[in-house]
Amino acid sequence: MSGAANYIELCAVGDVTQDTPYKANMDGTDLAVFQLDDQYYVTEDLCTHGPGSLCEGYVDGDEVECPFHQGKFNIKTGVATSAPCTDPLTVWTVIVQNGKIFIDPASARKATP
Amino acid sequence: MSQTSAGAVIQSVLDDVQIAALADGIVIIGAGQAGGRAAEALRRQGFAGAITLVGDEDELPYERPSLSKEMLHDAEKEAITWVQKPEFYAANDIKVLTGTRAVAIDRTARNVRLGNGETLHYGALIIATGARVRHLDLPGATSENCYYIRTLADSRALRDRLVAGRRVVVIGAGFIGLEAAAAGVKRGCDVTVIEIGPQPLGRVVPEQIGAWYQSLHASHGVKFLFNAGLVKFHNEGNVVIVETKAGEMIPADTVIVGIGVIPNAEIAAEAGLAVERGIIVDEFGLTADPHIFAAGDVARHFNPIFNKHILLESWQNAQNQAIAIAKNIATPAGAAPYAELPWFWSDQYDVNLQMFGLSEPGADTVIRGNPETKSWMLLQLKDNRIICAIGMNTARDLRPARDLINMGATLNPEELADTNVPLANIMRREKRDRAAAA
Ligand SMILES: Cc1cc2nc3c(=O)[nH]c(=O)nc-3n(C[C@H](O)[C@H](O)[C@H](O)COP(=O)(O)OP(=O)(O)OC[C@H]3O[C@@H](n4cnc5c(N)ncnc54)[C@H](O)[C@@H]3O)c2cc1C
Ligand code: FES
Numbered sequence: 138m139s140g141a142a143n144y145i146e147l148c149a150v151g152d153v154t155q156d157t158p159y160k161a162n163m164d165g166t167d168l169a170v171f172q173l174d175d176q177y178y179v180t181e182d183l184c185t186h187g188p189g190s191l192c193e194g195y196v197d198g199d200e201v202e203c204p205f206h207q208g209k210f211n212i213k214t215g216v217a218t219s220a221p222c223t224d225p226l227t228v229w230t231v232i233v234q235n236g237k238i239f240i241d242p243a244s245a246r247k248a249t250p
Numbered sequence: 251m252s253q254t255s256a257g258a259v260i261q262s263v264l265d266d267v268q269i270a271a272l273a274d275g276i277v278i279i280g281a282g283q284a285g286g287r288a289a290e291a292l293r294r295q296g297f298a299g300a301i302t303l304v305g306d307e308d309e310l311p312y313e314r315p316s317l318s319k320e321m322l323h324d325a326e327k328e329a330i331t332w333v334q335k336p337e338f339y340a341a342n343d344i345k346v347l348t349g350t351r352a353v354a355i356d357r358t359a360r361n362v363r364l365g366n367g368e369t370l371h372y373g374a375l376i377i378a379t380g381a382r383v384r385h386l387d388l389p390g391a392t393s394e395n396c397y398y399i400r401t402l403a404d405s406r407a408l409r410d411r412l413v414a415g416r417r418v419v420v421i422g423a424g425f426i427g428l429e430a431a432a433a434g435v436k437r438g439c440d441v442t443v444i445e446i447g448p449q450p451l452g453r454v455v456p457e458q459i460g461a462w463y464q465s466l467h468a469s470h471g472v473k474f475l476f477n478a479g480l481v482k483f484h485n486e487g488n489v490v491i492v493e494t495k496a497g498e499m500i501p502a503d504t505v506i507v508g509i510g511v512i513p514n515a516e517i518a519a520e521a522g523l524a525v526e527r528g529i530i531v532d533e534f535g536l537t538a539d540p541h542i543f544a545a546g547d548v549a550r551h552f553n554p555i556f557n558k559h560i561l562l563e564s565w566q567n568a569q570n571q572a573i574a575i576a577k578n579i580a581t582p583a584g585a586a587p588y589a590e591l592p593w594f595w596s597d598q599y600d601v602n603l604q605m606f607g608l609s610e611p612g613a614d615t616v617i618r619g620n621p622e623t624k625s626w627m628l629l630q631l632k633d634n635r636i637i638c639a640i641g642m643n644t645a646r647d648l649r650p651a652r653d654l655i656n657m658g659a660t661l662n663p664e665e666l667a668d669t670n671v672p673l674a675n676i677m678r679r680e681k682r683d684r685a686a687a688a
Contacts (some may be wrong), residue, residue, distance in 0.1 A: 156674055157646075174355065187331060194651040195674075204602075204645035206565065207593070209251055221313075223334075 281305025284546030414438030
């Protein structure tokens with residue numbers, strides 16, 4: 138795969154379950170790795186409202202609920218779906234290879250609030 | 251009255267409110283958390299009429315919880331959570347009058363009179379005036395020597411006083427007092443908490459939780475005096491000596507008072523609306539006047555879950571009750587009662603407490619996890635149904651308790667005590683069983 142050299146390895150597939158996202162780190166930024174059925178998704182870990190860590194949050198369908206004040210985000214798009222959160226999370230494209238989860242740092246994107 | 255006709259009645263009331271609100275605008279009194287969220291939610295729900303937010307503080311709406319937590323932890327860095335960024339209001343055509351007090355409501359003319367003599371006409375009025383601190387009524391206690399925590403200005407003034415080595419006396423061992431005590435410890439102060447009751451956190455949480463918090467604070471060096479009535483303050487230079495009924499004399503460089511709040515309901519009472527320690531509203535947030543709503547700390551609302559009127563002084567209630575009212579005004583066709591299970595949190599040291607439901611004395615208790623650690627849960631049960639769930643550093647495992655309480659699921663206490671069975675699994679099983687039965 139061309140460009141694969143730029144991919145960043147975050148964790149192994151076995152580190153994540155549907156109920157327990159995994160906290161990874163990329164250059165000092167915490168990331169949350171989620172599993173929804175057989176797909177994986179990566180968002181920023183820090184809630185856009187305050188100090189909540191989303192990998193400590195509660196996954197319900199396609200959404201993660203922040204453990205601090207129950208604001209919610211869509212895990213696939215990063216869009217804030219429930220108060221008090223309004224600003225979206227940055228999300229990355231995930232690549233799974235040989236049981237490991239990678240992201241392409243260049244794929245970082247944020248929905249418009 | 252049957253469900254449908256009650257539904258039809260509220261809908262026609264809200265239809266009329268919407269027409270009036272679109273014609274004459276919405277005025278919100280109180281630019282705090284509930285007021286700010288109401289304005290925001292009205293626009294998000296597509297309300298196109300005028301919105302004026304009137305607040306007597308100088309700041310745009312902000313959230314108060316950090317005032318007794320992060321704000322006090324650091325003298326340099328301010329931790330303020332704004333309800334919205336400053337540009338949001340203009341961008342959404344919300345007129346905000348800060349530093350402006352509403353002084354009277356004329357219900358016949360549908361006008362609000364402001365402190366500056368102007369009047370604002372309204373089609374719908376939302377009263378979100380919150381609460382003010384209860385002042386300590388004691389000889390020698392003044393506004394100079396007592397620090398309260400309600401506003402940003404209060405918190406800023408107090409944090410400058412939390413200097414390492416100083417003696418801090420906290421009067422009142424409720425959540426805000428204990429958070430202030432933890433902040434004092436963090437800043438290196440010598441902290442004593444004086445409480446008139448027998449233990450911290452009084453009747454809001456079960457005794458075991460209060461006792462646990464007492465040990466937590468004691469392990470950080472906080473001293474407690476319980477059952478301690480006060481006689482007077484002796485002011486000696488910059489030092490206050492607090493005299494208790496038992497004759498103790500406790501010197502303080504700073505006294506922090508957290509003895510509860512009083513709802514700012516006078517403006518409603520003077521306009522002839524029903525007030526019983528809070529403005530009485532129904533499950534739609536409406537007072538007896540179909541053009542006037544109330545939300546947040548000032549509203550005693552009918553909660554269908556408990557089948558009675560309750561007043562909640564909490565962040566969740568301020569936000570979600572305001573949003574519910576905004577939705578009912580903006581989209582009356584989808585009118586829905588505000589029926590939410592209370593949720594509260596508190597942060598002290600490295601412990602995040604969260605609580606779903608209302609604690610009741612005499613309920614059965616299930617302990618989940620080990621209270622000797624800083625991560626455990628207390629569940630209160632009635633007839634094997636959870637009525638209240640309190641977790642220390644267990645946010646994720648605790649969260650499904652909300653659904654279990656709302657479902658009224660009959661559960662096995664032994665299973666609930668077993669930390670090997672995640673509450674999420676129990677919750678999913680109960681949901682499956684219900685779906686299968688339906
Ligand atoms: C220090 C502190 C810590 C807290 N911590 C937590 C916590 O950890 N968890 C939790 O769940 N809850 C917490 N709370 C409670 C929560 O902050 C309140 O429930 C919430 O702020 C209530 O919002 P409100 O909009 O109803 O009232 P407020 O936020 O009090 O806003 C009301 C506003 O109306 C203004 N006003 C009043 N009368 C008038 C008038 N006549 N004209 C114009 N303006 C007027 C007031 O000045 C104020 O700005 C805390 C509260 C405090 C003070
Ligand atoms: S920190 Fe996430 S909702 Fe507040």
